[in-house]
Amino acid sequence: MIEKDPKKVIKKIKKLYGNSKDLNTRLIKTKNKNIGVLFLESSSNASTISDFITKSIIQEANDKPLFQTIFNNIENKIYNSQLFTIDNIKDFPYYLSSGFTIIVTDDSSKAIVLESRANLDRGITEATSEPALRSSKDSFTESHSKNLGLIRKRIKDENLWFEEMKIGRRTKTRVTIAYMNNIADYNKVKKIKAKLKDIDIDGILDSGNLRDYLTEKKSIIPQIKSSERPDITCQELLNGKIIILTENCPFILILPTVFLDYIKSPDDQNQKSINASFTRILRFCALIITLLTPAIYIAVATYDQNTIPDKLLISLAVQREGVPFPTFFEIILFMTVFEILRESDIRSPSNTSIAGSIVGALVLGQAAVDASIVSPITIIVVAVTSICSLIFQDSDFINGIRVWRFLFILSSSLLGFIGIISMSLIFITKLTALEYLNSSFTSPLAPLDIEANKDAIVKFELPKIYKRPSYVSKNNPIKQRSKR
Amino acid sequence: MKKYILILLLLLSGCQNYSELNQLAIVTAAGIDKDKGKYEVSVLIANSPKVNSSNKEGEAKTTVYKAKGKTIGEAIKMIELKSPKELYFSHINCIIISDEIGKEGFLKVADYFMRNPETRNRFYLLQIDKGKSSDVLKIISPLESYPSQSIKTLIESSQTSSNIGDSASYSNFIGKTIQKGYDPIMTTIKINGDKDKGSKQSNLETTEPNTYLSMGPIAIYKNDKFKRLSSNKETELIRVLNNENKELNYSFKYKEKNVNMFSNMTKTSIKLIDKNFISVDIYIKGDIFETDSNVNLNDYKEVYKINKKWQKNIKKDVKKLIDKIKHKWKCDIFGFGNMVYKKYPDYYKNFKLDKINVNVKVKTEIISTGSLTKAIKEDK
Numbered sequence: 001m002i003e004k005d006p007k008k009v010i011k012k013i014k015k016l017y018g019n020s021k022d023l024n025t026r027l028i029k030t031k032n033k034n035i036g037v038l039f040l041e042s043s044s045n046a047s048t049i050s051d052f053i054t055k056s057i058i059q060e061a062n063d064k065p066l067f068q069t070i071f072n073n074i075e076n077k078i079y080n081s082q083l084f085t086i087d088n089i090k091d092f093p094y095y096l097s098s099g100f101t102i103i104v105t106d107d108s109s110k111a112i113v114l115e116s117r118a119n120l121d122r123g124i125t126e127a128t129s130e131p132a133l134r135s136s137k138d139s140f141t142e143s144h145s146k147n148l149g150l151i152r153k154r155i156k157d158e159n160l161w162f163e164e165m166k167i168g169r170r171t172k173t174r175v176t177i178a179y180m181n182n183i184a185d186y187n188k189v190k191k192i193k194a195k196l197k198d199i200d201i202d203g204i205l206d207s208g209n210l211r212d213y214l215t216e217k218k219s220i221i222p223q224i225k226s227s228e229r230p231d232i233t234c235q236e237l238l239n240g241k242i243i244i245l246t247e248n249c250p251f252i253l254i255l256p257t258v259f260l261d262y263i264k265s266p267d268d269q270n271q272k273s274i275n276a277s278f279t280r281i282l283r284f285c286a287l288i289i290t291l292l293t294p295a296i297y298i299a300v301a302t303y304d305q306n307t308i309p310d311k312l313l314i315s316l317a318v319q320r321e322g323v324p325f326p327t328f329f330e331i332i333l334f335m336t337v338f339e340i341l342r343e344s345d346i347r348s349p350s351n352t353s354i355a356g357s358i359v360g361a362l363v364l365g366q367a368a369v370d371a372s373i374v375s376p377i378t379i380i381v382v383a384v385t386s387i388c389s390l391i392f393q394d395s396d397f398i399n400g401i402r403v404w405r406f407l408f409i410l411s412s413s414l415l416g417f418i419g420i421i422s423m424s425l426i427f428i429t430k431l432t433a434l435e436y437l438n439s440s441f442t443s444p445l446a447p448l449d450i451e452a453n454k455d456a457i458v459k460f461e462l463p464k465i466y467k468r469p470s471y472v473s474k475n476n477p478i479k480q481r482s483k484r
Numbered sequence: 485m486k487k488y489i490l491i492l493l494l495l496l497s498g499c500q501n502y503s504e505l506n507q508l509a510i511v512t513a514a515g516i517d518k519d520k521g522k523y524e525v526s527v528l529i530a531n532s533p534k535v536n537s538s539n540k541e542g543e544a545k546t547t548v549y550k551a552k553g554k555t556i557g558e559a560i561k562m563i564e565l566k567s568p569k570e571l572y573f574s575h576i577n578c579i580i581i582s583d584e585i586g587k588e589g590f591l592k593v594a595d596y597f598m599r600n601p602e603t604r605n606r607f608y609l610l611q612i613d614k615g616k617s618s619d620v621l622k623i624i625s626p627l628e629s630y631p632s633q634s635i636k637t638l639i640e641s642s643q644t645s646s647n648i649g650d651s652a653s654y655s656n657f658i659g660k661t662i663q664k665g666y667d668p669i670m671t672t673i674k675i676n677g678d679k680d681k682g683s684k685q686s687n688l689e690t691t692e693p694n695t696y697l698s699m700g701p702i703a704i705y706k707n708d709k710f711k712r713l714s715s716n717k718e719t720e721l722i723r724v725l726n727n728e729n730k731e732l733n734y735s736f737k738y739k740e741k742n743v744n745m746f747s748n749m750t751k752t753s754i755k756l757i758d759k760n761f762i763s764v765d766i767y768i769k770g771d772i773f774e775t776d777s778n779v780n781l782n783d784y785k786e787v788y789k790i791n792k793k794w795q796k797n798i799k800k801d802v803k804k805l806i807d808k809i810k811h812k813w814k815c816d817i818f819g820f821g822n823m824v825y826k827k828y829p830d831y832y833k834n835f836k837l838d839k840i841n842v843n844v845k846v847k848t849e850i851i852s853t854g855s856l857t858k859a860i861k862e863d864k
Binding site for chain 1: 502505508510511530572575577600632633636
């Protein structure tokens with residue numbers, strides 16, 4: 001209920017906001033009636049309010065019911081903004097903060113709410129965290145409606161449904177679940193909705209915050225991929241996946257994600273299939289290299305020297321001459337140094353990162369070898385490992401792989417190759433045991449799905465892929481009809 | 485509780501055979517000699533610290549350590565006392581024995597290397613032609629960037645002309661020794677030049693090396709005991725019969741002028757026809773490599789005659805070799821007895837090497853006569 005006295009209402013709201021200076025209120029008197037206008041300067045566009053709203057209010061001075069006249073007047077004059085009425089004073093802060101103007105009058109217990117949002121977003125820019133050579137260049141922004149628009153623009157089907165909910169007691173963040181109505185598995189949508197509804201926290205500021213609530217099982221490698229590319233998002237929507245968009249966050253979440261999704265790149269869909277397959281195999285090799293190289297080096301150098309050819313062994317042994325540290329410590333030391341370098345490179349402003357790379361390359365690389373603190377081969381191992389890890393785009397995935405790499409190093413420094421093999425068994429068991437919303441993390445490889453394997457490690461030509469991946473959704477499996 | 489036991493298991497069982505690379509002395513070759521009734525073992529260590537810090541990884545200095553003992557194991561223990569690092573045998577390339585060891589029987593020595601789980605059985609086994617085997621290890625080869633690998637490279641590089649690698653391998657030797665009706669052969673190695681000069685760094689600095697290593701003739705063994713050396717010509721033919729020669733260079737007289745034939749394909753099959761009858765088929769394909777006769781090679785009849793002569797000469801030599809083996813050496817290096825044993829195991833008791841009939845068939849083929857059809861300088 002709203003009191004029928006604009007004066008009191010304004011006073012109340014001012015008190016609620018603690019007399020914040022950006023709360024702008026006007027009490028307009030026409031004949032015997034009072035009209036109250038409330039808006040937040042900081043989040044609304046002042047010129048819209050003065051040009052349209054205030055003018056249309058002041059013109060009214062007859063005896064008809066004031067509230068209805070103003071509403072009709074605005075409705076007939078302003079077409080491109082949301083306009084509706086609310087009857088609960090508790091909703092005021094939400095609309096004010098979202099950039100709405102609220103009009104209250106003497107003769108009604110309702111309030112008119114009119115959108116007068118200020119443009120506080122940056123424009124649509126190129127994707128920075130997931131660059132691609134041959135793909136569309138736009139990326140999601142902080143504006144929720146723009147993000148939805150970027151998806152709508154690409155899929156012009158009425159079956160693309162958006163379900164919105166507000167999460168966070170204080171932030172009241174808009175979170176939209178997007179899915180293709182007749183493709184996505186509705187049970188999965190229901191489960192996700194239930195999970196999101198259970199969240200009761202003061203604020204959700206980023207889609208990354210939601211990730212923890214949506215995960216089902218503990219795992220180091222993230223089970224939910226995030227992306228800032230609308231083209232990937234739409235591709236996944238068409239495959240039947242469910243997308244979660246969060247207000248004020250350019251990263252969306254893709255559910256369910258399988259392991260192979262991290263190996264695919266945005267370019268893959270647009271390239272010749274054989275080249276895309278080749279790059280995917282390359283990326284798969286890079287994954288294995290980045291996981292295992294330091295561990296294998298430690299195993300070879302400290303336990304299983306008989307596994308490598310003579311010349312290589314002699315070369316390694318001569319390089320290690322005079323190095324004071326054990327191989328294990330040497331590797332750990334330099335892996336740590338590299339991780340710190342990478343972290344500082346991400347965090348530091350761009351004009352200081354050159355200094356960082358000079359220190360990294362010259363001081364830590366060349367000088368450390370010359371001073372025989374580390375052997376050259378260690379530098380090579382660390383370099384190969386880190387370059388291979390940078391191929392992947394999802395930073396959470398890279399960090400997950402890093403944790404596993406350290407586990408592999410640890411096991412190989414204890415048991416040599418036997419340690420690596422046992423750790424690999426644990427790794428594979430862990431991966432295959434993961435499941436999200438009834439789709440296995442290692443699908444379509446295990447359980448094997450031959451039809452879905454046409455776009456897994458090897459990508460077939462597009463005219464030959466007829467079905468959507470069945471591990472995502474079993475509804476409406478036909479993606480393409482063959483006309484031949 | 486289970487978790488702690490698991491972690492404990494890892495920590496207690498792990499690190500057992502842990503050894504850092506720079507604590508290992510990688511042995512790439514070993515020599516075994518006999519000195520005053522004791523075994524003298526010398527090992528070549530590949531990764532001694534570099535003399536002056538050079539950035540090329542290959543330029544490691546090599547070191548030879550030597551020690552004596554009643555057994556091989558004892559001698560190696562003595563070396564470990566001298567060497568600052570732990571000896572690591574898994575990358576051993578070749579073992580060189582002296583003829584004294586060969587005469588005593590090689591199997592006594594082999595026991596240590598076969599029993600040691602560290603060594604791979606994929607190294608070469610060589611006998612030194614003359615002198616002490618430890619001297620071979622000391623020779624610095626000018627053409628090899630890894631000095632420790634020079635002997636291995638020598639064996640493997642001669643594989644383009646002949647496939648010695650197979651017959652020089654340790655497992656092949658042991659395999660033949662153990663089999664019934666087989667006598668093994670061993671490749672020999674020779675030091676050319678002064679052995680003392682060859683062990684100095686100065687050997688690398690001269691254009692013409694003072695000392696170098698080369699492959700020698702074949703040592704014929706009876707069981708595991710060394711009997712005698714073959715001559716150079718016999719060596720080549722033995723390799724042909726063993727299917728080891730890829731290239732055969734053969735000279736003979738035709739119309740009192742020299743003809744040199746070069747073949748790059750020889751194929752031999754030895755078959756058991758009957759209990760007492762073995763046939764040896766040799767097929768050789770080659771070119772006329774060199775000649776000083778003015779025979780008109782455009783005339784196919786002449787070429788045919790040369791071919792016939794070539795064939796006859798080879799046949800004669802092979803027959804001579806087999807007769808020698810049967811009657812003089814009495815060493816069954818081609819495994820005739822083994823063939824009989826495999827097919828007629830009951831008859832094998834009565835098998836005698838000098839009783840067996842060997843039929844030699846040689847087929848030769850001349851592919852081309854080269855770019856010249858006549859000798860350059862004709863008789864006027």
